[in-house]
Amino acid sequence: MSVLVINRDLSELEYYHQANELYKDMTQLLLRNFGIKTKKKGPAISSTEKAAVIAAFPYMEEAFLRMDQLEAAATLREYSGWLINHYRQHILTRLESLLDNISDAYRSKGERRKAFRRKALNDCEKLIQLLQRVMTVLPVDVNKLIPYVDRIDRIIELLKTQL
Numbered sequence: 001m002s003v004l005v006i007n008r009d010l011s012e013l014e015y016y017h018q019a020n021e022l023y024k025d026m027t028q029l030l031l032r033n034f035g036i037k038t039k040k041k042g043p044a045i046s047s048t049e050k051a052a053v054i055a056a057f058p059y060m061e062e063a064f065l066r067m068d069q070l071e072a073a074a075t076l077r078e079y080s081g082w083l084i085n086h087y088r089q090h091i092l093t094r095l096e097s098l099l100d101n102i103s104d105a106y107r108s109k110g111e112r113r114k115a116f117r118r119k120a121l122n123d124c125e126k127l128i129q130l131l132q133r134v135m136t137v138l139p140v141d142v143n144k145l146i147p148y149v150d151r152i153d154r155i156i157e158l159l160k161t162q163l
Helices: 014-031 047-056 060-078 081-107 111-137 142-162
Strands: none
Touching (some): 014 081, 081 111
């Protein structure tokens, strides 16, 4: 006979499950460059207008191509790729450290287990600080990062109940 959901105890590995889900979802966020738009919005020439201009003046095709390349380069200069990669690398390293410490805590006993859980808590705090830095430096929509911060807070709660 199964136990009702409301009567079940919290799984001993719930924090590990939450950390794995956080890792998966944050990796998807990092692959999307924190949700930063790579093209500037502004008055654009429609494709039909471009086609009409190119039909009348064939040499303008190269000019339109060059203009698109310059717009893309200006956006990349504004939010440089190396900066996004820098934050991406730090966040991934911290997430991997969090998972490693949680795994080590599960395999250890006594004081070593507590030490690894403290390290995992430290990783969570540093992840939150990293996300705050990303929000201040890059034009990231805060509403996109708040769910990740809430999930990190949930992992912190779960780790503290196990200490």
